Amino acid sequence: MERYKIIKEVGNGTFGSVWRALHKQTGEVVAIKIMKRKYYSWEECINLREVKSLRKMKHSNIVKLKEVIRENDILYFVFEYMECNLYQLMKDRSKLFSESEVRNWCFQVFQGLEYMQQRGYFHRDLKPENLLVSKQTIKIADFGLAREINSSPPYTEYVSTRWYRAPEVLLQSPAYSSAVDMWAMGAIMAELLTLRPLFPGSSEADEIYKICSVIGSPTEIKWAEGLKLANAINYQFPKHGGVPLSSLIPCGSKDAINLITLLCSWDPCKRPTASEVLRHPFFQSCYYVPPSLRPKPTALRTPPAANRGSLEQKSVKRYSGDNLTTLKSSYALSSVKAHSNLNTGVQRKLEISQQDATKNIKTLKNPAVKQPRQRPSVGDSTPTIHTGKAHGPSATAEKLANMRIGPGKQPVKRTIPPPMRAGGLNGQPDLFLGRSQEVQAGRTYPKKVAG
Numbered sequence: 001m002e003r004y005k006i007i008k009e010v011g012n013g014t015f016g017s018v019w020r021a022l023h024k025q026t027g028e029v030v031a032i033k034i035m036k037r038k039y040y041s042w043e044e045c046i047n048l049r050e051v052k053s054l055r056k057m058k059h060s061n062i063v064k065l066k067e068v069i070r071e072n073d074i075l076y077f078v079f080e081y082m083e084c085n086l087y088q089l090m091k092d093r094s095k096l097f098s099e100s101e102v103r104n105w106c107f108q109v110f111q112g113l114e115y116m117q118q119r120g121y122f123h124r125d126l127k128p129e130n131l132l133v134s135k136q137t138i139k140i141a142d143f144g145l146a147r148e149i150n151s152s153p154p155y156t157e158y159v160s161t162r163w164y165r166a167p168e169v170l171l172q173s174p175a176y177s178s179a180v181d182m183w184a185m186g187a188i189m190a191e192l193l194t195l196r197p198l199f200p201g202s203s204e205a206d207e208i209y210k211i212c213s214v215i216g217s218p219t220e221i222k223w224a225e226g227l228k229l230a231n232a233i234n235y236q237f238p239k240h241g242g243v244p245l246s247s248l249i250p251c252g253s254k255d256a257i258n259l260i261t262l263l264c265s266w267d268p269c270k271r272p273t274a275s276e277v278l279r280h281p282f283f284q285s286c287y288y289v290p291p292s293l294r295p296k297p298t299a300l301r302t303p304p305a306a307n308r309g310s311l312e313q314k315s316v317k318r319y320s321g322d323n324l325t326t327l328k329s330s331y332a333l334s335s336v337k338a339h340s341n342l343n344t345g346v347q348r349k350l351e352i353s354q355q356d357a358t359k360n361i362k363t364l365k366n367p368a369v370k371q372p373r374q375r376p377s378v379g380d381s382t383p384t385i386h387t388g389k390a391h392g393p394s395a396t397a398e399k400l401a402n403m404r405i406g407p408g409k410q411p412v413k414r415t416i417p418p419p420m421r422a423g424g425l426n427g428q429p430d431l432f433l434g435r436s437q438e439v440q441a442g443r444t445y446p447k448k449v450a451g
C-alpha cells in the first residue's frame, strides 16, 4: 500500500470505506475501497463476489477494478476513480435534468448491464449511489452482491436497497433473475426525471404498498406467479388501481414513460432485457453498432449449456463513439421470452443449496456491520440472511403476512420518504410503519446528504 498516497474519504458503505488516493509513481488518481472486516487468507478474498465478478468485467460502463491488495489482513480494492455518484448529483438539485441527459446516462448504464447479462451476471443492488459519474461517463459500481445468472437458487440472503427492490424479491421469490436490475433501472430512471424516488417505501410492507399505489395492484393476468408468491407467505396485496405514470413524471416523454412502465412491470418476465431496452424508441437517437460490426469480446464467459442458446442468440454488444448507425424503432417486446430463458436456467437448478448462502462471505462473516447511511439502504440493505420458507417464515414474511391494508380506492398519494434514514435505522429491523404521510403534489422529497 505504500505505493499509494491516501488523500480523502469519498464514501462509506456497508462493507468498506472508499478513499481517493494517488499512485505515487504514476500520479494516477484511484479509488481505494478498504474493507471493514479482516481477511486472513487470500482464498477468502478471491472468493468474494466483488472480486470474482469484477475481475471478469471489462466494459467502459463498469467501474474498473485495477488491483486487489491484502496487507496485514486488510483487504484493499483499487478502482479507477470516479468523481461522484448519481445520488450526489441529484440530491441538491432543484432544476430537473433534461431528458437527453437522463437518456445519455441510462443508455450507458444499460450497455453495462447488457454486457453483464450476456456474461451471465446480474448486479442485484442497483441504486443511484452505485452509479458513478465522471464528466459525461457513468459506470456501474459495487459488485458486492452481483450474482451469476446460472448460480443455484434459492437466493436466501438479503438483496438490494428497498426503494429499488423488485417485487419478486420483496415477496421472497427464491429464484429471481437479471430482471431485478431492470426493475431498479425503471425506478432510477423515473427518479432521474423527477428528482424524487418513485417508490419510497418506509419499510418492506410500505414498499409494496407504494408500488401498488403507483402501478396498480397485480392481477392474475398481470402477474399470476406474484399472486402465488404472496399467497405462499399469506400476504394480501392492497387494492389499488394505480395512476398513469405520466402524472407522476410530467416531464417525461411518451417514450420515457413507456420504457419506465415496461421496466417496472410486476412480472419479471415482462420486463425487457438490457439488449431490448437499448433498442427501445426512447434510445432511438442513441447510436448503435449492429452485431456484425462489433469487436469480439475478450474473456467471454461461456454460459452453461442450459442457457447457452438463449444467451448467445441474444448476444448483442453495442455502441462505440464511431462507426455508427442509428437504430430506428426496431424495438420489439420479446422480453417475456428473454427473461423466461434466463429464469428457466436458474429455476432448473432448484435444489436447495445452503452452500450457496454460505458462499456469501459478506453475509455470514460480517453481519450487521452496517454503517449509518441516509437512504433506505441503511440497515435495510444489510445482507442478513433471510431464512426463507425452508426454515419457517422470515421476519419479512411475517411482516407482510400480518399486514392488511384496507381495500378501497384511495387517491394516489405521493409520500415523503422516510425521514432521514428510512427503516432499518442503525441496523434496526425494518418495521412496518403503517400508511405513509401524504405530501402535496409538486413538493420535492427531502434527501439527506450522502456520506
Ligand SMILES: Nc1ncnc2c1ncn2[C@@H]1O[C@H](COP(=O)(O)OP(=O)(O)OP(=O)(O)O)[C@@H](O)[C@H]1O
Pocket (backbone or CB within 6 Å): 010, 011, 012, 013, 014, 015, 016, 017, 018, 031, 033, 063, 079, 080, 081, 082, 083, 084, 085, 129, 130, 132, 141, 142, 143, 144, 377, 381
Ligand atoms: N471507484 C470509485 N470512485 C469514486 N467513488 C467511489 C468509487 N467506488 C465507490 N465510491 C464511493 O463510495 C461509495 C460506497 O462504495 P460501495 O458502494 O462500493 O461500498 P459498499 O460498502 O459496497 O456500499 P453499499 O452500502 O452500497 O453496499 C459509493 O456510493 C461512491 O460514492
